[in-house]
Amino acid sequence: MLGRTANDLYWMARYVERAENMARLLEVGQRLSLLTHESGHSEWRSTLRSAGCEEGYLTKHGAYESDKVIEFLLLDRNNPSSVCSCFDTARRNARAQRTAITREMWESLNTAWIELASRARPWMKANELPPLFDWVRDRSALFRGAFLNTILRNDTFFFTQLGTFLERADNTARILDVKYYVLLPQNELVGGGVDSAQWAAILRSVSAHRSFRWVYRDTFKPWHIAEFLMLSSEMPRSLRSCYAEITGALAGLADHYGQTPSCLELAQRTLKTLEHGEMTAIFQSGLHEFLSDFISNNNRLANEIAATYHFND
Numbered sequence: 001m002l003g004r005t006a007n008d009l010y011w012m013a014r015y016v017e018r019a020e021n022m023a024r025l026l027e028v029g030q031r032l033s034l035l036t037h038e039s040g041h042s043e044w045r046s047t048l049r050s051a052g053c054e055e056g057y058l059t060k061h062g063a064y065e066s067d068k069v070i071e072f073l074l075l076d077r078n079n080p081s082s083v084c085s086c087f088d089t090a091r092r093n094a095r096a097q098r099t100a101i102t103r104e105m106w107e108s109l110n111t112a113w114i115e116l117a118s119r120a121r122p123w124m125k126a127n128e129l130p131p132l133f134d135w136v137r138d139r140s141a142l143f144r145g146a147f148l149n150t151i152l153r154n155d156t157f158f159f160t161q162l163g164t165f166l167e168r169a170d171n172t173a174r175i176l177d178v179k180y181y182v183l184l185p186q187n188e189l190v191g192g193g194v195d196s197a198q199w200a201a202i203l204r205s206v207s208a209h210r211s212f213r214w215v216y217r218d219t220f221k222p223w224h225i226a227e228f229l230m231l232s233s234e235m236p237r238s239l240r241s242c243y244a245e246i247t248g249a250l251a252g253l254a255d256h257y258g259q260t261p262s263c264l265e266l267a268q269r270t271l272k273t274l275e276h277g278e279m280t281a282i283f284q285s286g287l288h289e290f291l292s293d294f295i296s297n298n299n300r301l302a303n304e305i306a307a308t309y310h311f312n313d
Contacts, residue, residue, distance in 0.1 A: 008097045016143050029069070087109075091112075095110075108142045108146045212225065230282075239274055
């Protein structure tokens, strides 16, 4: 496969996943801003940090205001990570590789791009936003379903998988890294009403609220939530699950091309760390430090994949 084709498939998947993640962050940010004082400024600050968009937002707007944050992360096409920009870029990459993807994949993405223009409007009312966030998640799920049910298990499949799960791992790690410190309660005991609502919102941001309750049948505890989102092999958005998929995709490419790239070894080392990780040791050494190293290694892996498969050639 040509490096440009691999690049387009990889980024197509990353941007579809990013659009969904952004919708989840916005939904949680809106919920938590209603629970906090100061018009939810601290919550919108943490939302922008989780999305990696704080610097760009402050450069343009300068102050944390709910309407401006929502517009920046949802509609602003000058922000490459906004929902609208993500669908634009994903659709552009898909169009460039129409012969490499299936009709169902293209139609699901193209339809989402067309419909988004009529659904997402500047200065939407608060009660109009939840249905839009649901719609974004639904369109991402439709694309993902079309992909999994129609594509051949060849290099097209593997590069698309890499884009999806590298983006998902990055998102989960950033949410944990930012929210863990911002949302620790200041004036009440852990497990209090506000604390529980905040942690429930974090779980909802990665579709883990109900599944967490199945596994941990008690009150929300930070160390259990961190363990569930980092080390669980059953949670599909955990760091461990993402790296199991990434390693599987890279192993598939190694078999397909008959070569074992160095990036596979890097992914395997990260997966092994997560498989044998223990939350007690992670907390003792520093959760922030662990997550910072993970995000750095995840970015390094993405760069090695791009170099190995000549994405920019």
